[in-house]
Amino acid sequence: MFLINCPYCGERDQSEFKAGGEAHIIRPKQPTELSDDEWAEYLFMRKNIKGIQFERWNHAHGCRKWFNIIRDTSNDEIKTVYKMGESPPKL
Amino acid sequence: MKNKYSIFSLFKNAFSHHENWEKAWKDPEPKKEYEAIIIGGGGHGLATAYYLAKKHNMKNIAVVEKGWIGGGNTGRNTTIIRSNYLWDASAGLYDHALKIWEGLSQELNYNIMFSQRGVMNLAHNLQDVRDLKRRTHANRLNGIDAVYLSTEEVKKFCPIINTSQDIRYPVLGGTLQRRAGTARHDAVAWGYARGADKMGVDIIQNCEVKGIKRNGDSVEGLETTKGFIKTKKIGVVAAGHSSVIANMAGLKLPLESKPLQALVSEPVKPIIDTVVMSNAVHAYVSQSDKGELVIGAGTDDYISYTQKGSHEIVEGTLKAILELYPIFSRMRMLRQWGGIVDICPDASPIISKTSIRGLYFNCGWGTGGFKATPGSGDLFAHTIANDEPHKLNASFNLNRFVSGDLVDEHGAAAVAH
Amino acid sequence: MSKNLRINSSKFIDQTNRISFIFNDKKYYGYKGDTLASALLANNIHLIGRSFKYHRPRGIMTAGSEEPNAIVQLHKNTSRTEPNVRATEIEIYEGLEASSQNCWPSVNFDIGGINNFFSPILPAGFYYKTFMWPANFWEKYEYFIRKSAGLGKSPTEPDPDIYEHRYIHCDVLIIGSGISGIMAAKTSAKNGLKTLLVEEKPYLGGTTIYQNSEYFKINNQTSGSWLEKEINEIKKLKNLEIKTRTSVAAYHGYNFLLAKENLTDHLPIEIREKKIRHRLLKIRAKKVVNATGSIERPLIFDNNDRPGIFISSAIKRYADLYGVACGEKNILFTNNDSAYETAISLIQKGINVKAIIDNRENVDSKLIYEAEKNNIKIFKGFTVVDTSGYKRIKKISIMQLSKDGQKVVGSKKNLHCDCLGVSGGWTPVVHLFTQSGGKLKFREEDSVFIPNEFPSNQISVGACNGDFFLDEILINVPKSLQKFLKIKNSEYDNIEVSSFINKSNRNIWLLPSDKTFGKTKPFVDYQNDATAKDIKLALREGFRSIEHVKRYTTTGMGTDQGKLGNMHALGIISETAGTKMGELGTTTFRPPYTPLTFGTIVGRNVGEYFDIFRKTPIHNWHVKHKAEFENVGQWKRAWYYPKENESMHEAVQRESKAARESAGILDASTLGKIDIQGTDASEFLNRVYTNAWSKLAVGKCRYGLMLNEDGMVYDDGVTTRLGENHYIMTTTTGGAANVMSKLEDYLQTEWPELDVYLTSVTDHFATVSVCGPNSKKIVSEVIPDLDLSDESFPHMSFKNAKIGKINCRVMRISFTGEHSYEINIQANFGKSVWEKCMDAGKEFNITPYGTETMHLLRAEKGFIIVGQDTDATMTPIDLQMDWIVSKKKYDFIGKRSLYRSDTIKEDRKQLVGLLTENPNEVLEEGSQIVSDINKSPIEMLGHVTSSYYSPNLNKSIALGVIRGGKKMMGQRLIIPMEKKNINVTVADPVFLDKENKRLNA
Secondary structure (H helix, E strand, O other): OOOEEEEOOOEHHHHOOOOEEEEOOOOOOHHHOOOOHHHHHHHEOOOOOOOOOEEEEEEOOOOEEEEEEEEEOOEEEEEEEEEEOOOOOOO | OOOOOHHHHHHHHOOOOOOOOOOOOOOOOOOEEEEEEEOOOOOOOOHHHHHHHHHOOOOOEEEEEOOOOOOOOOHHOOEEEEEOOOOOOHHHHHHHHHHHHHOOOHHHOOOOEEEEOOOOEEEHHHHHHHHHHHHHHHHHHHOOOOEEHHHHHHHHOOOOOOOOOOOOOOOOEEEEEOOOOOOOOHHHHHHHHHHHOOOEEEEEOOOEEEEEEOOOEEEEEEEOOOOOEEEEEEOOOOOOHHHHHHHHHHOOOEEEEEEEEEEOOOOOOOOOOOOOEEEOOOEEEEOOOOOOOOEEEEEEOOOOOOOOOOHHHHHHEEEEEEHHOHHHHOOEEEEEEEEEEOOOEEEOOEEOOOOOOOOOEEEEEEEOHHHHHHHHHHEEEEEEEEOOOOOOHHHHOOOHHHHHOOOOOOOOOOOOO | OOOOOEEEOOOOOOEEEEEEEOOOOOEEEEEEEOEEHHHHHHOOOOOOEEEOOOOOOOOOOOOOOOOOOEEEEEEOOOOOOOOEOOOOOOOOOOOOOEEEEEOOOOOOOOHHHHHHHHHHHHOOOHOOOOOOOOOOHHHHHHHHHHOOOOOOOOOOOOOOOOOEEEEEEEEEEEEEHHHHHHHHHHHHHHHOEEEEEOOOOOOOOOOOOOOOOOOEOOOOEEEEHHHHHHHHHHOOOOOEEEOOOOEEEEEEEEOHHHHHHOOOOOOHHHHHHOOOOEEEEEEEEEEEEOOOOOEOOOOOOOOOOOEEEHHHHHHHHHHHHHOOOOOOEEEEEEOOOOOHHHHHHHHHOOOOOOEEEEEEOOOOHHHHHHHOOOOOEEEEEEEEEEEEEEOOOOOOEEEEEEOOOOOOEEEEEEEEOOOEEOOEEEEEHHHHHHHHHOOEEEEEOOOOOEEEEOOOEEEOHHHOOOOOOOHHHHHHHHHHHHHHHHOOOOOOOOOOOOOOOOOOOOOOOOOOOOOOHHHOOOOEOOOEEEHHHHHHHHHHOOOOOOHHHHHOOOOOOOOOOOOOOOOHHHHHHHHOOOOOOHHHHHOOOOOOOEEEEHHHHEEEEEEOHHHOEEEEHHHHHHHHHHEEEEEEEEOOEEEEEOOOOOOHHHHHHHHHHHHHHHHHEEEEOOEEEEEEEEOOHHHHHHHHHHOOOOOOOEEEEEEEEEEEOOOOEEEEEEEEEEEEEOOOOOOOOOHHHHHHHHHHHHHHHOOOOOOOOEEEOOEEEEEEEOOOOOOOOOOHHOOOOOOOOOOOOOOOEEEEEOOEEEEEEEEEEOOOOEEEEEEEEEEEHHHHHHHHHHHHHHHOOOOOOOOHHHHHHHHHHHOOOOOOOOOOOOOOOOOOOOHOOOOOOOOOOEEEEHHHHOOOOOOOOEEEEEOOOOOOOOOOOOOEEEOOOOOOOOOOOEEEEEEEEOOOOEEEEEEEEOOOOOOOOOOOEEOOOOOOEEEEEEEOOOOOOOOHHHOOO
């Protein structure tokens, strides 16, 4: 069970959080102009990285804020956290 | 000629203190080139190789495995086999597998202990009842044995379930597929490996794939820890690591790899004689031949390749087990472990060609791949050999994520994703 | 048999407190402080159980949690029965009842023992090679296999005990209270760190606490008395919490650990009532000190499993700690000096030690000298090749080892004994360390795996780190702690240690025998009856990975998880396959360290606490009026209100009729409610719903449909514009939490530029829905000041109102098609408003109706229920709700997905109405719909999603989804049931009042 450092609340137990998958997948601004392939790419295709992954988490049983985590999915080590809208810090 | 396994060969070998048994499979170094290579030595991969050799006369093939065969999800799952899926496409796929299971020990001359002790799915609310009835009707019309049971019939079939109507989510009914059951997971991998090896398939363990070599739109071979191996056809059956292999070929897949946990209790004398699954209360349990209660937990919601999940998942599962089986409160958890399951958005698998010629994927089985092992291998072999899907796996193509023609089986999956 | 082998007093045993217990239906006595094992040994009982496969007689091997053999069933045939309890762990209490397992009719005479004679045809994995003929007979074989497998018996009654959880946060957690753990506890707590020390045994001090030998001294005291003083000192430390009978089960990432604190298992049953049995400690520690010690290894030789064969350190523990002799004619067999410690302890207590068989050839130490001085015959360079004695060891055969240790030479000698202690060196307990993600390295000198790299803030000290000897511990442990805890001064400077042990060992994983290897039974896993032969067979058959061998032979898969034998299995594989131990690695150490009771893991979350009950503010009224309830998510919703002997059908028919003919009242409080405010609230709704919102006037309500990004219907509900920048959205009951999360997600991550604030207010309001032709009259009586005229308060509009002094919101919206009002009021007034409506409606026979009637009424109008009439495959177009999908809006969630090649197909499944040929025949929800039953395979066009008998139309009605249904109006189709086929006609899904006249009736 991870200990996650919510950028708003500080360190909390993982059970307070919900994971939201890969981060920085931006919803297309003009979906109607995309081809079916391009839309599928946004909707379903994922990097599913083994290694350093940028991902979204939500402090669901806390402040309910979404934020980003950089985590190594091969050993679950959390490298850092940063707020939504911020660009990822250099590791 | 390999030793044929039988009670007679056991007696015969007893005289020589079992010192003359042959290797179940060789441990060869890779050749320079193969007609086809299967990445992943789990049940599905080994079955694919077996059927490529057996039904499509492809003998110069290899299975490359990063670790030891059957060591991934094949050796970590709770071994439930059933085919009571809702949609025609799924029912066709899983029942094809079930029919092969029914004769597999004899076909492989390896006792995979397929035990048709039945699988019950329980309903705990009115929508569950509707969904399970819908599924039962569909199953019946698809020729799959499935019956709907009242609460009393559930109790009669498995007396230790707490069917009291006073519990938080009472059992309102259930379905039963009698042809469903369990098999010995390791034996499935080993039986297919022995069978494939016998037909000349090279099973290469401790051989990790490091890259896929492409020439334009076609594959040319594999970079591995045991060197470069040339081939024109690559079938990827790497479960949780499918995306990792796909990335090597420059592809993205609609998959997320998440931890799925399971646990067993200490062994006890027979106490539950069937498999019982409950989606709503979220627990499923059976008892192994050794006597351990085999309990499946759910997936975590984050991506991880660690084969470890969070404790609260295990706690939640056992909580549900005790709700339905209060008599198990004093039983003890002996071992818990995790696997990495690759989950598709529609909870259905992918058995498909890709945009790269000669590269095929068999993945996305999520929490329920074991039951499909023989069918998946058979159909994937067909797809690789013919460069065209079989009609039974035609729906499970990659294009469905573009067209929107998904096969949504969330209702039938053992674990809500 | 009734000999007393309690040979001396021990300060750890309270001989003034005699306790009776029952083993295999016979009464025995022990003392407070005894384990079941020590008490049985004191009574000279050695035969405890039968092994898993061959049903060989087995006794007690160890004195701890590594015990593979001595496992028993407690309190058989009672609600507190428990299988597979280790006799070496359970403390005796008055009335303890234990019995042998896996034997029939008795442990002395067990029919299953015949398996031992069949053992030549039962090698590892024999079951994979047979039971395949005749085909389909496996399940018949399996029946017998299952019956003979398993060990103890599962309880068959609910557990009378209670369990609980406790969270602990500490600076330092120390696991194990041996000498290293005690030093760690003192160092940590004295330096101001909040420290927790946990120990699985009931006492502190590990194996040192009973060490009373002149050969091991600290500051000129025996190591035992030195440690006792240390323990007395730390007990006074304020920062230190000490928990005995507490075993750490799992070490997860981020220093999250689970430990089981055992509170009542050692108490007489009658005083356990209402006490908590186990407490699961969920520990989050900043730092962890592993001081888990080591386990003595057995030796692997032919017939090394007989009752009376012990681990040598267990014999010492039984003598020193419990005052019990394991035998009267003891022989020890060793490859290191540890067995000599045991010998000297026994001699001090006057227990006979006949001989020591030592693998080592040229070896000398003070301990060996002392043993020889005491007339113990020492056979250096010898090995045991066989043992005999069926239910208790009687005799051993020994032979000289060749120089390389691979063979035996010379002649065989027989020695008589009634107890054999074996010592194969020590294995660090690294289970928890590896669970945490730690990696091991192999130390060649003494063939042990020790901690190497690790991810979290932890350290391993003492024997579990490979420091087995007193001098190493006293030098290394304080140093490591100082560094790890960042402490200036050590508590253990200038300590004098004297230790006279010779540290050499001669490790031979599989000892040679004079017999053909195939005829021997050298057990590696005692409980599962896996022998060295099985391991070699597995290797011969091509199983090379350690995990393969484990699975093929079942080595290490018993209830002890191979704590004793796993290292030997690795050693034998390594030697046979010619792979280095370090490269071979170990099998994965999986949690829990020792088996953990399900009840303990679950804690209080059972029975009524399994899941919360969400109840509406009006719930008690429903209960009082005999409502039946339906679970909807976590909510309890009134399902129907049967009167006297009414069946559900009768009640629903009555409720439905009343609602249409006069007045009905529904508790709609469970619907999700989300308060939406901000200058961009309208734009936000435009983006999340399929229809347009900007033009909705203040005070008006609108129905909305929400999709997933993949275009499938996700949720629906009515949203009301309360003010220019203020809306209240309602969601489905089951979907409320998910909708809220989804909206927050979009708002925070995709559209942070929008000025919108969301608040879930589901629980803040009670919602009373009054419907029917007389609803206006009733509401006007409850809220007399409110103008209810159709002009001022038309359908789909809203008004603020007051009931007395209490503000409420009244919406004129309808899910039944009737003229109706929803009164939303602060939750704590919900029940009183409900009652007011009931009073006001009395003269109109106002009838409370539940969810079932609500479903029926809306089905008459063809209104969908998301989740019942839709699954995750239905678009709004499929639902024939094209009217709600804005063509003008640039984008909304899911819009793009509606134009994919599959979603634009015309023959998708579409929602239609269904009428049965026989108007009295009600279809089964979930039944499938076909057009041609003679086709093979039969083609299923869709299924029935909702079905009722309508009392208002006097016929059966149903909704269903059918492939291409939109174009099938009037077509006849078939519902094939198991025993009959039902003819239906495709109809308009709106069965009643298509013109919506009743809304204003």
